[in-house]
Amino acid sequence: MSAPRPALEALREQISRLEGHNRLRRPTLPFGVPEIDSRLPGGGLVLGALHEVAGGGSDALHSAAAGQFCAGIAARTRGKVLWIVTRQDVFAPALKQVGLSARRVIYVEAGTDTDVLACFEEGLRHGGLGTVVAEVARLSMTASRRLQLAAETSGVLGIAIRRWRRQSNAADFGQPTASLTRWRVSVLPSVSLPVAGVGRARWRLELIRARAGECADFEVEACDAQGRLAPCRLALSAALADGSDQEEAGQRRARA
Amino acid sequence: MLSLDLAARRLGLRPGTPVAKAQALYPDLVLMDADPQGDRQGLEKLALWFQQRISPIVAVDAPDGLVLDTTGADHLHGGEMAMLKDMLHRLAGVGIRARAVVADTWGAAHGLARYGRAPIAVVPAGQTVRALAELPVEALRLSASIVEGLATLGVSRIGALAAMPRAPLVLRFGPDVAQRLDQALGRVGEAIIPVRPLEPVEVARSFAEPIAAAQTIARYIGKLVPPLCQALDTRAEGVRRLDLLLHRVDSRIQAIRVVTAMPVRDIKRLTRLLCEKIETIDPGFGIERMVLIAALTEPMERRQRVSSLIAEEEADVSDLIDTLANRVGTQALYRFTPVESDLPERSFCRVPALAPEGTKDWPEHWPRPTRLLARPEAVQAMAELPDQPPLFFIWRGVRRKVKCADGPERVFGEWWKNDAELTIARDYFRVEDTHGERFWLYRAGDGEHGETGSQGWFIHGIFG
Numbered sequence: 001m002s003a004p005r006p007a008l009e010a011l012r013e014q015i016s017r018l019e020g021h022n023r024l025r026r027p028t029l030p031f032g033v034p035e036i037d038s039r040l041p042g043g044g045l046v047l048g049a050l051h052e053v054a055g056g057g058s059d060a061l062h063s064a065a066a067g068q069f070c071a072g073i074a075a076r077t078r079g080k081v082l083w084i085v086t087r088q089d090v091f092a093p094a095l096k097q098v099g100l101s102a103r104r105v106i107y108v109e110a111g112t113d114t115d116v117l118a119c120f121e122e123g124l125r126h127g128g129l130g131t132v133v134a135e136v137a138r139l140s141m142t143a144s145r146r147l148q149l150a151a152e153t154s155g156v157l158g159i160a161i162r163r164w165r166r167q168s169n170a171a172d173f174g175q176p177t178a179s180l181t182r183w184r185v186s187v188l189p190s191v192s193l194p195v196a197g198v199g200r201a202r203w204r205l206e207l208i209r210a211r212a213g214e215c216a217d218f219e220v221e222a223c224d225a226q227g228r229l230a231p232c233r234l235a236l237s238a239a240l241a242d243g244s245d246q247e248e249a250g251q252r253r254a255r256a
Numbered sequence: 257m258l259s260l261d262l263a264a265r266r267l268g269l270r271p272g273t274p275v276a277k278a279q280a281l282y283p284d285l286v287l288m289d290a291d292p293q294g295d296r297q298g299l300e301k302l303a304l305w306f307q308q309r310i311s312p313i314v315a316v317d318a319p320d321g322l323v324l325d326t327t328g329a330d331h332l333h334g335g336e337m338a339m340l341k342d343m344l345h346r347l348a349g350v351g352i353r354a355r356a357v358v359a360d361t362w363g364a365a366h367g368l369a370r371y372g373r374a375p376i377a378v379v380p381a382g383q384t385v386r387a388l389a390e391l392p393v394e395a396l397r398l399s400a401s402i403v404e405g406l407a408t409l410g411v412s413r414i415g416a417l418a419a420m421p422r423a424p425l426v427l428r429f430g431p432d433v434a435q436r437l438d439q440a441l442g443r444v445g446e447a448i449i450p451v452r453p454l455e456p457v458e459v460a461r462s463f464a465e466p467i468a469a470a471q472t473i474a475r476y477i478g479k480l481v482p483p484l485c486q487a488l489d490t491r492a493e494g495v496r497r498l499d500l501l502l503h504r505v506d507s508r509i510q511a512i513r514v515v516t517a518m519p520v521r522d523i524k525r526l527t528r529l530l531c532e533k534i535e536t537i538d539p540g541f542g543i544e545r546m547v548l549i550a551a552l553t554e555p556m557e558r559r560q561r562v563s564s565l566i567a568e569e570e571a572d573v574s575d576l577i578d579t580l581a582n583r584v585g586t587q588a589l590y591r592f593t594p595v596e597s598d599l600p601e602r603s604f605c606r607v608p609a610l611a612p613e614g615t616k617d618w619p620e621h622w623p624r625p626t627r628l629l630a631r632p633e634a635v636q637a638m639a640e641l642p643d644q645p646p647l648f649f650i651w652r653g654v655r656r657k658v659k660c661a662d663g664p665e666r667v668f669g670e671w672w673k674n675d676a677e678l679t680i681a682r683d684y685f686r687v688e689d690t691h692g693e694r695f696w697l698y699r700a701g702d703g704e705h706g707e708t709g710s711q712g713w714f715i716h717g718i719f720g
Contacts (some may be wrong), residue, residue, distance in 0.1 A: 040387030058693065064626040070718025071626075080573055091628035091717060092604050093618040101617075102592045106573075106609045108580055109588040119580055175318035185719075189659065189692035198623075198662045198688050201719065222720065225620070 012212060029076060029157065033220060036205070040181070041212045043254075045073065048155035049180040050124075050148045052139070052173075054162040056186025056206070060170040063135065063163040064186045065203055065222075068098060070133050070159045072223030077101035077157055079130030082123040084108045084116050086135065088225050098223040103152075104130070117143050120158065127154035135161045137169065144177035182209040188219060202232060258290050259320075262353070295319060295633045299617075303451045308552045310343060312499035312511040313450045321369065323362050325448050328536050329513050331460070335589040338376045344376060360384045362448060365439030367414070376445035384441055389415030396436045402429050414440070417436030447507045457550040459483045466505050466542025470534050475503075480548040485521045494556030500530055502537060503545040510537040515586060516578045516608045519556040525575050529582055555690025577609050587594070594618050598667045599682075600628060600716060622665060623686045625696040625717025635697065637713035645685040649697065651715050656689035663687075666702065681708040686719065694719035 004057055022164045028035045030044035036042050045051060055066040066113050069091065073083045075095075081104050083090065088109055108123075110116045116136050123132040124147060139160055151158040160179065173184070184206040190199035201222035221230040257273050264285070269278055279285055288469050293360050299316045306322060307314040311329035316322060325546060326339065333339035340356040347354045357372060359365040359379040364387065377385045388395070392561070405428070413415050418437060421684060425433050427490060438444040459480050477500065497517055500512040514529040561604045582587050590606040594616045597603050603618065618624070637649035645661030663685030669677025682698045696717035701709030 048270050057691075062627050062718045064694075064718040065720040068626045079571055082576075089627045089630060091600070091625055093594075093624040094626045094720070096618055097620060097624060102594065102604075103613045105591060106577070107590055107592070108584060110584050111588075115584055119584065122579055122583075123576065126573065126576040128573045128576065178635075187692040187694070189690070190688060192660070196660065198686055198694065201690070201694065 003234045008062070013213070014129030027155070030075065031223075035231060036207075036216075036218055036220075036229070038214060039207065040210060046158065046180055047077070047157045048149050048151050050144060050158040050160060050178065051162045052066075052162055052177065053178045054170070054173050054180040054182075054184050056184045057199055058167070059186060060162075060164055060167060060173075063161050065187050065201075066161050066163075068094065068223060069183070069185045069203065070161055071095045071100045072098045072227035072229065073157070073159065074105075074131040074133060075223075077130035079128065080145070081105045082108060082119075082129050082132045084110055084119050084123070084132070084134040086110060086113065086116060097225065099225055099227040105225075112198050113138055117147070121147055121150050122151035123157045124156050125154055127156060129156050131157045131159060133159045133161060135163045137162070137164050138172060139175075139177050140152070141175075141177055144179055148178045148180070179209075180211050181213075199246065205229075262443065270447070277687055293317065300451060306343075307451060307453060308497065309346075310339065312501060312513050312549070312551060313448050313509055315448045315450055317362075317366060319365065320423060321367065322640055323448055325509070325511065326358065328533070331585050332454060332513070332515055332582070332601070334585050337376075338587070340376050340378070341688060359387070360489075361440055361442045362446050363397065363436060364388055364442070366397060367440060371395040385418070388440060389413065389418070393417055395431075395439055398436055400433060402433060402537040405429060405569070423566050430541050442500075445506065445508055447509065450501070450509070453549065453551060457484060457493075457495075457553060458488070458547060459486045460545065462522075462545045462546040463543070466544045468539040468542045473534050473537075473546075474531045475537070476546055477534075477548075480526055480546060481523050481527045481530070484548050484550060485523050485526070488521040488550060488553065488556075491553070492557070493550075494521045494622050495526070495550040495552070496520075497550075497552040498526060499549045499551045501547040501549065502539070502543045503538045503547070505542050505544050506540055508540065510543075511541070512537060513551075514582050516573050516574075517586075517608065519554040519576070520574075521556065522575075525578070531581065532579070561575075574610055581609075597670065599670065600624075602656070602669075623662060623696075623719070625686075627718045629716055629718075632698070632714035632716045633690040635713050635715050637697070639699070639713070643683065646697065646713060649695075649713060649715075651695070656691075656695075658687045659690050661687040664699075667698075679705075679707045 014049035026042065027047050027048055028042040053066045053070055054060060055063045059065050075098055081100065082183040083105050085107065088107065095105060096102060108119050110119050113136055116134050120132060123129055139162065147158055162173055182225055186204045188202040188204050190202055191201050203222055205218040205220055207213065219232045221228060221232055257275055257278060259271060260269055267282060275287065277700050278292055279563055296318060303314045303322050305314050306324060309438065311324050311326045313325035314322060330336045330339045334340055336358045340358060343356055344354055355369045355375040357365045357377045358367040359368055360381055361384060364379065364384045367388060368379065369396065376434060392412055394403050394416055396414060423433055439446045461476060464524065496516055498607060500571060502510040504510060512530060512533040514533065522528060556634055577589060584640045587611045591609055592604045593607045593614050595603055595605050635649045635651045638644035639646040645662055645663055648655060648657045648660055664683035667682045667684060669680035671678040683702060684696060684698045695715055696719065697713055697715050699713050701711040701713060
């Protein structure tokens with residue numbers, strides 16, 4: 001990305017003054033991947049804000065990659081993590097492998113979506129937590145605005161994993177909400193290893209929406225033991241050995 | 257004979273059999289004198305125990321039962337059915353066999369618990385009439401002479417009794433029959449006068465005029481909490497369970513119970529927890545007396561805060577835990593902790609959110625999926641025996657070609673827990689399909705020996 005232009009910076013400052021965020025520059029959590037951080041206003045995920053993450057393709061149902069992505073972010077914040085679900089299928093040893101120790105995560109199993117949102121807001125408002133992660137299906141504009149305000153007052157990072165029971169409901173992700181950024185995480189085939197076995201997982205991160213920022217696509221390698229992402233060392237075309245896979249990958253992208 | 261244990265019942269003895277007859281049949285029968293006073297005291301002790309653990313309003317339902325008003329307390333135990341199961345489980349733990357029923361009224365629950373079919377049941381609201389219809393009239397807490405009289409009339413079921421005209425019944429048997437019937441069907445109220453805990457920490461306030469508005473109740477909660485905290489302070493204790501009893505003008509009692517994960521005597525925090533529950537109570541025609549009782553207290557030491565010079569202190573979240581626990585229930589709030597087991601579904605267990613941290617941890621170098629399916633799902637797969645990963649598999653109607661795989665990770669059954677697990681084994685594979693999606697599959701068995709499992713393939717988790 002080119003160097004920041006002074007006129008644009010001045011305009012941004014003016015807008016943020018109008019929006020009432022001019023007290024302090026809010027702290028951010030950088031990903032440590034320059035391509036991503038340079039695209040995000042503030043140079044990373046803004047703490048004290050609501051962010052949305054959903055899985056792409058069939059991951060919209062399971063949110064395995066999305067969950068791992070969020071766990072990686074939560075692992076890099078300080079303090080306890082509140083993880084709110086309606087049905088429990090998080091496997092704690094996997095979270096530990098991206099640096100989120102089971103000692104830090106408190107799970108809340110709420111019965112309904114309404115309860116999830118109520119607990120989510122309560123957690124964000126408290127201020128003593130590092131991250132609040134909630135798995136919700138429906139997130140209305142009103143609800144997300146409440147969550148965003150709660151996060152702003154306390155400075156806690158809030159992540160909503162959008163997860164649906166049916167693939168057809170995933171279109172709900174297009175509805176506008178008050179979250180600061182919106183991500184879609186889909187899996188990519190890993191780089192073929194010279195020996196038998198599975199390589200490090202790779203994801204396509206789509207930044208679908210960023211307030212005061214632009215949309216972008218990234219290809220990254222999945223979280224390591226400290227929850228950090230890494231940029232892909234090889235382009236996708238080089239990573240795939242044969243043409244059939246490439247064709248299928250293209251189809252998958254078209255579906256997602 | 258008044259009461260018999262299970263072994264005696266199996267022999268065919270019933271309460272009411274004369275002792276001489278029973279002894280003639282079974283000379284080695286163990287007989288004990290009835291001790292109604294002792295029974296009553298035992299029940300009272302049990303009632304106090306229930307009051308501390310389950311719900312604030314508990315009374316002895318002589319001669320052989322307890323009655324609890326669980327309104328507003330069941331969600332803390334994960335729902336009504338879960339609460340009953342937990343209660344019976346705890347009682348079984350101390351050697352008491354019991355039956356438990358949740359119903360709309362005291363009378364209905366009394367009858368169903370003693371004469372109903374299921375030992376544990378929840379009667380949905382509004383279904384009391386139907387549930388009671390088939391029960392014998394003894395279930396109505398009537399005296400033996402009245403039951404006998406009704407039997408002479410040929411009335412043995414509550415349904416038939418409820419259908420009879422009232423006036424002749426009252427003329428013949430007095431007002432008791434109609435009153436008990438109305439109480440069981442919820443047409444007239446029946447107050448449960450709760451047992452009082454020993455040496456309770458309590459504060460009460462009576463009102464000249466009954467109060468009903470939520471703001472007024474909140475204001476008086478704010479006035480009751482400080483003296484309670486002061487009383488706790490002098491005893492160096494904190495509260496774990498706090499009950500607010502609201503006596504209504506129609507002599508019913510409404511209750512709010514809040515639980516805390518740690519002993520607390522912080523005025524602001526307790527007030528907030530109580531005020532969040534105001535919407536759950538029904539003030540009816542007004543409340544004339546409010547009583548705040550610390551049902552369960554625990555010693556609480558003053559702690560010295562760690563200076564920020566030494567270490568950056570981690571924020572205290574116990575107040576958030578309490579707020580959430582009172583909303584969704586204590587069971588719904590937990591952490592996972594490692595358990596030493598190779599079987600994935602047994603490798604973790606739930607502990608309370610604020611439980612002390614253990615030192616054990618899971619091994620780090622084995623691949624573990626982000627999502628673990630609640631139970632493994634069978635998939636169709638084709639693989640080379642004995643230890644190759646599948647070439648393809650079909651899960652939920654989608655055929656996936658396996659591009660690469662890691663494994664096997666062999667897991668053996670835990671023979672020390674269960675004899676049937678002595679021979680079983682599972683081979684876990686992490687596979688990636690051509691789209692890049694990763695799954696955790698296993699084969700039930702080692703691929704060579706039939707006794708190790710069915711050799712079928714299952715999916716157990718999804719990787720991120």
